[in-house]
Amino acid sequence: MARGMYAKSRVWRWRDNPLRRRDDIIEAWTVLAVWTVIAVGGTAAALVTAHAADDVFARQRAQRQSVPAVLLNDVPLAATSIGGASDRRTATVRWTAPDGSTRTGQTLAGTGLEAGSRLLVWEDGKGRLTAAPPSSTEAAIESGALGVAAAAALAGLVFAGGTVVRCRLDRRRIDGWGREWDRVGPRWGHQTS
Secondary structure: OOHHHHHHHHOHHHOOOOOOOHHHHHHHHHHHHHHHHHHHHHHHHHHHHHHHHHHHHHHHHHHOEEEEEEEOOOOOOOOOEOOEOOOEEEEEEEEEOOOOOEEEEEEEEEOOOOOOOEEEEEEOOOOOEEOOOOOHHHHHHHHHHHHHHHHHHHHHHHHHHHHHHHHHHHHHHHHHHHHHHHHHHHHHOOOOO
16 A cells, blocks of 8 residues: 555544544544553653652662661571572561660571671661662662553553443444444345346
8 A cells, every 4th residue: 555545544534524423533533632641641650650769769778777787596598498599588686776775676687697697787767677778770670660560551541441432432333333224224125136
């Protein structure tokens, strides 16, 4: 098909045509609105989500700090399981909180360590044990992934809504054709001569 013919066939709903129905115009505007919302809204949703996630990760990096801790019990070597060996197990540690009090808690520690070993643990501003914050590279990757997921979710919802509208329009067109056939069909009859 020539390039000009393809372009004309793609925009047939917009041209003045005696066969064009009101439902065709509604469908054309629906398709245009769906793709516009997917393009503009998806980009906005991705950017907003990525920036919000990046802010959360930056706040975590600012609030969490590593502190030295002492292991209170031995961490035996991990037994090999079906899924493989784990190099970390839960252990009890003691550390000094920001207010100067001594605290104990459970965290993951490398296997094979003995009681009295020193290790670094992460705590929040209130002295509670927490996970290490993501590095700036990990945060950027996760923020980007969350932004893409938000854009995909918005696109999926909008596309589904557009599909529902188009299906209802198709149903109306089919019903209209059925009514027209019921009106015109009997006049044709089954006579052949």
